[in-house]
Amino acid sequence: MLELHQVHKTYPTPQGPLKVLDDVSLRLAPGQSLALMGESGSGKSTLLHLAAGLDLPDQGSIALAGHNVASLAEPARAKLRREKLGLVFQQFHLVPSLTALDNLRLQARLANRDEPDWTAYLVERLGLKGLEKRYPEQLSGGQQQRLAIGRALAPRPPLLLADEPTGNLDETTAQEVLELLLSLVRETQCALLVVTHSPQVAAPLDRCLRLRHGQLINSAL
Template identity: 50%
Template sequence: PGEVVAVVGRSGSGKTTLLNLVAGLDRPDRGTVRVAGQDLRALGEHGRTRLRRERLGFVFQFFNLLPTLTARENVLLALELRGRADPRRADEALEAVGLADKAHRYPHELSGGEQQRVAVARALVKDPAAILADEPTGNLDTRTGDEVLALLCRAARDRGAALVMATHSERAARAADRVLRMADGRLTEDVSP
């Protein structure tokens, strides 16, 4: 709980596939994937969907915000999918990422860093047990990337959530408690600091 893990490797090494396996979006060719002590294959599709809704938060490289929804509505959607729409919690999540004043803006009205912070708020509003972040700083300038990275790491540690991020960024890897290297679809070594 509260551990930050970076998975580093070249493009095509399998980092995103690993996150998809952990999320139950992809199925392994062989072996078992366990999340929170549960074998994902045994959960079935309905169980994996429930796990994603209730226990996992996602932050994507390209933000994946719905363009017709405001920042607040994008965050609120994560709660609505759980059947627990609470606008107050969405507002608190946006405030936690420094965007309370941008709640009624649409994604095209926000900078890349602001869009990524909305994505972080959307992931955190559910109080997930784990946050899966795929290249969370990949589309951001260095300063903004550092801010988003610090926000993600702080939020994970403060909330006791695991943060697993796939990244090319050595800066991002240095912020992690553990660093795992991936090559050709395999975790090859633990290169933790």
């Protein structure tokens, strides 16, 4: 579902080039879950952005569902994201002018996969029944993140990328949201790549890798 092969990424800084990723390779099979850990500034979010085609590598290749991401122009990468990817971020990135229901359906509509029965099921599973007409500012942080997860999974993407999905939540809410995320991922059978600094988030996933000095190493937590 996702393969990075010998990926390098460097950013210019006033102090000179900063190598963020150094010869990084990984594979994520369909239905598999993978946690990516590392210290702040280790390149975790950069790797996720490259995997999503939001940025391009300096060297190496990135294949998403059989497509070479780095060889695609931005319109084609955007189309690939709509059709193959769900994205969840630490910041919820909900559209403030849309109701909860319209936010939930947004990604599915963009992908031409708006399924009323699946949407109604998600509303129930997300604990948002009766809140469909509320706007994001009228929801709690946990409700907003559950809504963001539902929006990402509404088109039933084969791959979900999540960047610190519980980072803005208190411990109890974070655990509830994580359990919901993993349950819905299993139901949809999509692959999952989670960037996190939390061993509690990484522990239930199939595998864990750690970024250190721009390189990937296996991690047993």
